[in-house]
Amino acid sequence: MKISPKMKKSLNDQVALEGAASNSYLAMASWCEVIGYQGAANYFYMQSDEERTHMIKVVHYLNDMGAYASIPAIKAPSGSFKSLEGILKTALKNEQSVTKAIHKMVEITQKEKDHSTYAFLEWFVNEQVQEETKFETLLQKFDLIGRDKLAINEIDKILATESTTPDADPTA
Numbered sequence: 001m002k003i004s005p006k007m008k009k010s011l012n013d014q015v016a017l018e019g020a021a022s023n024s025y026l027a028m029a030s031w032c033e034v035i036g037y038q039g040a041a042n043y044f045y046m047q048s049d050e051e052r053t054h055m056i057k058v059v060h061y062l063n064d065m066g067a068y069a070s071i072p073a074i075k076a077p078s079g080s081f082k083s084l085e086g087i088l089k090t091a092l093k094n095e096q097s098v099t100k101a102i103h104k105m106v107e108i109t110q111k112e113k114d115h116s117t118y119a120f121l122e123w124f125v126n127e128q129v130q131e132e133t134k135f136e137t138l139l140q141k142f143d144l145i146g147r148d149k150l151a152i153n154e155i156d157k158i159l160a161t162e163s164t165t166p167d168a169d170p171t172a
């Protein structure tokens with residue numbers, strides 16, 4: 001194994017965290033679809049797929065390092081949402097905890113002089129900056145456009161546009 005047991009555990013925890021994020025966005029997408037926020041539904045379905053690719057990135061890395069990834073059980077995410085704004089706030093909170101976990105791992109790589117994992121995590125550090133900014137910008141729309149039905153319809157349209165333009169590779 002080319003990484004420490006501590007690093008292996010953190011990366012496996014990250015697999016679970018990315019999987020949980022994928023699942024949580026899936027629940028949000030489904031709620032939006034039922035309510036009739038089609039733009040937001042498409043956006044969160046896409047977001048859910050993106051999180052799954054993050055999870056698989058970590059799985060491959062663990063396996064490449066001879067550490068053998070553990071595939072976690074899927075926990076049921078919360079599905080009781082009240083509003084689109086509430087969903088976006090929860091999404092931002094989720095991303096902030098993912099960022100924290102990634103930064104903690106970076107600290108471990110620095111302590112352990114694990115240059116390979118440090119380089120691997122760089123992509124995630126950049127990705128998290130993009131993810132947080134994305135949700136912060138979307139949340140600002142409620143202050144800018146409003147919270148009545150027409151405003152929410154406008155915000156749903158913005159989300160529809162966002163869901164047709166997947167994120168650029170943060171390292172590109």
Ligand code: FEO
Pocket residue numbers: 018021050051054095098131
């Ligand atoms: Fe993969 Fe949005 O954290």
